[in-house]
Amino acid sequence: MILDARGLRCPMPVIRLAALAREAAPGDEIEVRWTDPAAAHDIPAWARMRGHEVLGTHELDEGWATTVRIGERDAP
Amino acid sequence: MTQTRVYLDAGGRAPVHPAAREALLTALEDGWADPRRLHSEGRRARHLLDGSRAEIAGILGCRVEELHLTPGHTASLHAAVQAVAAGRRRVGSSVVTSAVERAAVLTAARHVDRDAVAVPVDRDARVDLEAWAGAVGAPGVALAALQHANGEVGTRQPLRDAHELCRAAGVPLLVDAGASVGHDDVGADWDLLAADPGDWGAPAGVGVLAVRSRVRTRQPGPEDEDPWAPGGVGVPQAVAAAAALRAVTAERGRSAARRHGLVARLRSSLSAVPDVQVLGDPQDRLPHVLTFSCLYVDGESLVDALDRAGFAVGSGSACTSSALEPSHVLAAMGALTHGNIRIALPREVTDAEVDRFAAAVGPAVAAVRAMLGAEGL
Numbered sequence: 001m002i003l004d005a006r007g008l009r010c011p012m013p014v015i016r017l018a019a020l021a022r023e024a025a026p027g028d029e030i031e032v033r034w035t036d037p038a039a040a041h042d043i044p045a046w047a048r049m050r051g052h053e054v055l056g057t058h059e060l061d062e063g064w065a066t067t068v069r070i071g072e073r074d075a076p
Numbered sequence: 077m078t079q080t081r082v083y084l085d086a087g088g089r090a091p092v093h094p095a096a097r098e099a100l101l102t103a104l105e106d107g108w109a110d111p112r113r114l115h116s117e118g119r120r121a122r123h124l125l126d127g128s129r130a131e132i133a134g135i136l137g138c139r140v141e142e143l144h145l146t147p148g149h150t151a152s153l154h155a156a157v158q159a160v161a162a163g164r165r166r167v168g169s170s171v172v173t174s175a176v177e178r179a180a181v182l183t184a185a186r187h188v189d190r191d192a193v194a195v196p197v198d199r200d201a202r203v204d205l206e207a208w209a210g211a212v213g214a215p216g217v218a219l220a221a222l223q224h225a226n227g228e229v230g231t232r233q234p235l236r237d238a239h240e241l242c243r244a245a246g247v248p249l250l251v252d253a254g255a256s257v258g259h260d261d262v263g264a265d266w267d268l269l270a271a272d273p274g275d276w277g278a279p280a281g282v283g284v285l286a287v288r289s290r291v292r293t294r295q296p297g298p299e300d301e302d303p304w305a306p307g308g309v310g311v312p313q314a315v316a317a318a319a320a321l322r323a324v325t326a327e328r329g330r331s332a333a334r335r336h337g338l339v340a341r342l343r344s345s346l347s348a349v350p351d352v353q354v355l356g357d358p359q360d361r362l363p364h365v366l367t368f369s370c371l372y373v374d375g376e377s378l379v380d381a382l383d384r385a386g387f388a389v390g391s392g393s394a395c396t397s398s399a400l401e402p403s404h405v406l407a408a409m410g411a412l413t414h415g416n417i418r419i420a421l422p423r424e425v426t427d428a429e430v431d432r433f434a435a436a437v438g439p440a441v442a443a444v445r446a447m448l449g450a451e452g453l
Contacts, residue, residue: 009374010374010402010413010414011371011372011373011374011414011415011450012448014414015372015448015449015450015453018372018450018453019453022453037401038402038413038414040407041402041406041407041410041411041412042402042412042414044410045353045410045411045412045413046371046412049353049371049412
């Protein structure tokens with residue numbers, strides 16, 4: 001799954017990502033694309049709080065892409 | 077029922093202490109003249125200024141010749157970094173800081189050393205001593221800078237060990253105690269110490285910088301009779317700073333214990349709000365400072381919601397400032413940088429006010445989450 005959150009300011013990229021993660025199954029991977037610098041810190045912090053795993057981040061022509069693997073427990 | 081405003085953002089600018097107000101008014105009568113003049117009015121101002129310096133030096137634990145007044149805290153930090161870097165140019169040009177220093181320290185460090193080293197910190201914002209040892213022990217270090225405690229999250233730094241490592245390496249240590257002096261015992265583990273009168277209840281307009289006589293400095297700017305404050309500082313502001321420091325130091329133990337307990341109470345009730353991270357060391361911290369981050373919330377909306385509910389709070393979130401970058405402190409800690417609120421309890425805060433605030437946070441957070449469509453995530 002790909003989520004294009006480029007152009008959105010914090011905390012919207014994480015909110016969109018969390019909404020998509022709720023629909024996903026454990027083990028699914030989501031690639032979230034972003035430009036807001038806060039997302040660099042907040043996506044890993046969110047993943048830690050929710051038990052997901054950040055697989056890596058790479059730069060795009062415009063912005064960055066972070067891949068997250070959905071964990072077992074996505075219960076708030 | 078009308079409720080009064082509750083001011084919980086007393087970091088850097090605290091409500092003016094009554095002792096400072098009184099001293100300021102008296103000094104406006106007696107100390108308005110230029111202390112560099114030789115007539116009676118000038119001498120009276122000089123006498124007040126010297127007395128203020130002596131009083132502040134005594135409380136900070138240095139000699140009066142080592143105590144300088146500056147135009148303000150940022151000016152103190154800029155001047156300290158530049159003067160030591162210039163004075164030790166023969167030794168080297170590199171500067172070492174922690175990653176969570178105040179922006180004024182980081183920008184000054186990069187101003188004199190483009191490749192200034194920012195030593196990483198742990199989840200609580202405490203500097204990594206092993207990395208610190210490596211950085212200050214490297215050849216060519218002109219200066220190291222480490223805060224006494226972090227002004228955003230309150231965590232105290234391991235200053236004794238950090239200073240010992242600097243001493244062993246022969247590197248002078250600048251300690252930013254801007255968030256600490258007046259609230260906490262800052263000790264003697266420093267070579268230069270910067271303190272902020274605005275933070276301890278004096279009116280803004282003067283800063284304090286202590287420089288041990290063993291530290292080699294050179295003023296990079298044009299010559300002036302007072303190189304740390306070209307043209308001199310306002311005498312009434314200096315008098316007010318000393319009077320406020322005397323007053324808050326006398327009541328510090330009691331005030332610190334009371335506010336330490338209030339922050340502990342706040343930390344525990346905020347932890348119960350869903351998806352709120354309470355940051356910093358729960359024990360080894362400043363008595364009055366607290367930062368928390370709320371998932372799925374933007375800091376600006378939360379500051380506004382709390383303001384409408386009667387509470388003035390600060391925020392280190394990028395969403396709240398014109399700067400695009402999130403708080404470098406929260407980023408270095410690996411904490412959530414959005415939805416961030418910083419509290420600095422003023423001395424006058426009451427138990428009831430803190431409890432009212434604790435009760436107001438949950439509903440304010442829920443309202444912002446609802447507005448952003450982030451409920452139930």
